[in-house]
């Protein structure tokens with residue numbers, strides 16, 4: 569095995585970051601091309617705020633698990649109570665653009681505005697200055713990456729260059745990356761609109777895939793980040809996936825942490841010369857047999873249009 573291997577608090581074999589992209593209607597108007605006239609699309613996004621998010625927060629509260637919620641500025645501006653719910657429950661708020669515009673689809677001036685106006689909106693909604701950023705649609709550009717450095721962000725969570733924390737470097741800017749992946753996101757499995765998306769997956773299939781990812785993270789002593797959307801995982805049938813994921817991770821005594829907590833923990837270790845040595849000492853995970861997943865199949869064929 570190559571790459572960094574980390575140690576985690578209290579001897580945990582791996583770290584688990586549960587992240588929730590609280591897009592709100594900005595998610596469909598910013599990325600998916602829906603207009604405010606499309607009441608069905610807007611209402612599904614609102615369902616995520618009024619019903620889905622409280623359900624997810626209740627489960628996290630039940631298990632005393634901290635999460636990181638990435639919120640576009642426009643959502644914070646229109647629904648400040650959502651920010652209050654997240655903060656009052658002890659979770660981290662991360663930057664997720666302003667109008668949820670994909671950096672790769674807008675010019676440099678608009679990318680700047682997305683960062684600056686998103687920061688302003690989160691501030692006005694009462695959120696602490698965010699330490700982390702996640703690009704809408706996970707379409708980060710070198711320009712926005714450079715802006716993250718200029719605005720003093722501690723970490724990014726939009727890239728897929730590794731499956732553990734790493735230092736990403738582009739054009740003279742280096743930043744801690746807490747990587748993501750489509751298979752660890754609920755949208756490719758369950759998201760659907762008249763224009764995008766694929767047949768809804770069975771929750772059990774996603775549960776198997778995510779349990780397999782947990783098992784691998786334990787083997788390699790790494791972080792695994794899961795991404796959820798309130799309007800998707802907040803539907804009753806999908807909450808089972810979250811509940812079972814938490815049960816499996818708790819049975820294995822893994823470390824649940826916000827992205828900021830992970831960032832603070834791994835920063836020193838990324839420069840530790842002993843990382844390579846520790847990589848040779850990895851052990852197989854000790855998950856209960858009942859939690860070991862069956863081999864999972866491929867979720868979908870084709871492109872994944874919107875997921876973050």
Ligand SMILES: [Zn+2]
Pocket residue numbers: 589591595664668704705875876
């Ligand atoms: Zn998003």
